[in-house]
Amino acid sequence: MTEWLPFELHCHTFHSDGKMSLEELALAAKALGLRGVALTDHNTMTGLAGREEVTRKTGIEIIPGLEWTTFFGHMLTMGIRDYVDWRNLSPFHIHRGIEAVHRQGGLVGVAHPFRVGSPMCTGCFWEFEVTDWNEVDYVEVWSGLFPSIRKNNARAFGMWTDLLNKGHRIAATSGRDWHVSDPVSEPVCATFLGIDGCAGGLVPAALDALRRGAVIVSMGPLPTLAVTSPEGQVAGVGDELRLQTGSRSARVAAGADFSAREGQWELPEQKLTLRIVSNAGTLGEFAVTRSEPSASGDISLDGVRWLRAELYGTFCGAHTMIGFTNAIYVRDLHGGSELT
Structure with missing residues (x-):
């Protein structure tokens, strides 16, 4: 793990x-x-x-x-x-x-x-x-x-x-x-x-x-991201998601770990926005809170070659990006090449 x-x-x-x-x-x-x-x-x-x-x-x-x-x-x-x-x-x-x-x-x-x-x-x-x-x-x-x-x-x-x-x-x-x-x-x-x-x-x-x-x-809570392909492969941050059947849908699991460096930052009680961003634009948004820190849903991978999660909220008096994941990369093995 x-x-x-x-x-x-x-x-x-x-x-x-x-x-x-x-x-x-x-x-x-x-x-x-x-x-x-x-x-x-x-x-x-x-x-x-x-x-x-x-x-x-x-x-x-x-x-x-x-x-x-x-x-x-x-x-x-x-x-x-x-x-x-x-x-x-x-x-x-x-x-x-x-x-x-x-x-x-x-x-x-x-x-x-x-x-x-x-x-x-x-x-x-x-x-x-x-x-x-x-x-x-x-x-x-x-x-x-x-x-x-x-x-x-x-x-x-x-x-x-x-x-x-x-x-x-x-x-x-x-x-x-x-x-x-x-x-x-x-x-x-x-x-x-x-x-x-x-x-x-x-x-x-x-x-x-x-x-x-x-x-x-x-700077605060740790954004998390994982994607599961139709074949059941789970890809985390930095991994490659390999599509084998030609399907362009996947299951995304995103969240915020509020225990990360806890005590080193302050955050007013609020709903934070987790935005799933890719080369093809925004794929979806989820709301997370301390009481409900995780979310999931289906997304389309049409034209997607990479995706990441960005965490937004009010932090130190400013509405701003609080953190972000690095990319998960997408490869279409059905066509023998990366998605374009």
Whole structure:
């Protein structure tokens, strides 16, 4: 059974421009109900020294990472053992670096692609030329605190949607870009990774979840989504639903887990809306509450190649998207190809 564990995937210590030690970062993450963090210091991995001891002391898993911080964009790397140099990456050669990370079994993600750039934030605006988006593992579509209300994140979310519409299977994450542990009044988001057993360790399992797209992002209750084909196959977030009989109908089960990071967010009593969105438009909407947190119904998969759930409601005084799942992909085996 999949366990959804909350992580923060974009963090800095005083080894780059952060204000925390690794242990201070881990303790702050524990106080926020997180299970782990990815340390992504700018252009250095020295902050990872002693990470095993920090995990033993705090219980917080530390995913090794690095943020390439260049004039043309910031790219997050995770799961690498050895430092990968970024200094030979011109705007047209980002794939050199991506290939070097993938050779180590690591992952790469575009950080805050539409944040304001130079001179306010050197390289924060993404300008690298990506010739094959299939080589990019994820996009940080929500960045910062209370990310759903930021216009630059709306652009990043739209960019991810466009990539899905073009047939790319690419994950979406949130990233606080965490530098200091001072108390905040704005909502803190988390990236939940779907862990299917971790006999080999939680860090490899977390990286595998991100690689598979088993990812849900939320500031509050955790939206959930599963689809059952006419043949009885159940596909969860990040999975592929395979249609074998030519039928274009399916059963969708959606919900909101109000126990996720409970105590770390506040939500007025209300009906939340779970919207099922796809490349073919909105497929349906369900109302969920604390007392009735799940719903189900039949949907048509005519022309559908991917679908996700988006959770909406009033949160911190604004009507906004509270969280979203990553995609479930649809393949028509009856015709031998993906639905178009």
